[in-house]
Amino acid sequence: MALGWADGQHRAMDYEYAPLRLPPNVDRLTAAAQLAIQAEFSGWELARVRLFRDGTRQVVLRRRRISPPPPGLSY
Template structure:
C-alpha cells in the first residue's frame, strides 16, 4: 500500500475595503460549509483590502482494475 501526497486546489480572493469584518467572516464560513474550502492565509492591507487564500483537497478516485 502506498501513500499519496495530499493535493490541494488553491484559490486567491481579493475583497474590497467596503466589506465589514462580519461580512468577510460570513463569506468564509459559507465557503467552508458549502464548498469544502479552508482558510490558508488572510492578508489585510493598510487601505482595507484583503487578500485571502483558501484551499480544498483534490480527491482522486483510483481507476478500477
C-alpha cells in the same frame, strides 16, 4: 498505504487553491460569514489572509483535491 503522504510530509499538490480579494468596504464580520459559507458548502478552508493598509484583504482558500482511485482498484 496512506494516500497523500510521502516521507512523512504532506504534498502541496494534494490541494487546490482559490485566491480571493475582498474590497475595503467589506467588514470583518461579513468577510467571515462569506468564508464560512464557502467552507460549509464547497469544502474550502482558509489557508492565508493578508490585510493591506487600504483595508483590502487578500484571501487564499484551499481544499483537498478529490483524486480518482488508481486503475484496477474498486470500492
